[in-house]
Amino acid sequence: TNTMHIDDAPCHLKLKDPAPAIDVNFNEFASPETRYCPAAVYEILNAQTTPQLQINSQNCIHCKACDIKD
Numbered sequence: 001t002n003t004m005h006i007d008d009a010p011c012h013l014k015l016k017d018p019a020p021a022i023d024v025n026f027n028e029f030a031s032p033e034t035r036y037c038p039a040a041v042y043e044i045l046n047a048q049t050t051p052q053l054q055i056n057s058q059n060c061i062h063c064k065a066c067d068i069k070d
Contacts, residue, residue: 003061011057013041013066021053036069 015021025031026044031053033042039059045052 009057011055013055013057013060015053015055018053022051026051026053032069033066036065038063038065041066 021031021033025033026047031042031044033053034040034044039061041056041059043054043056045054
């Protein structure tokens with residue numbers, strides 16, 4: 001995609017409220033964001049114990065799927 005990122009740049013993907021990422025997306029729908037993002041930006045860590053959403057913004061290819069899908 002010819003996008004360039006600085007690995008230690010601040011994350012441009014922000015959640016207004018991170019709680020629904022686990023309470024709703026993970027618990028009810030098995031985290032669809034981990035499947036619709038073509039660049040694996042969204043990742044669930046510790047899925048078996050205490051799940052957390054990690055955003056790997058350095059992978060983002062600016063496809064806007066996150067704006068459209070979630």
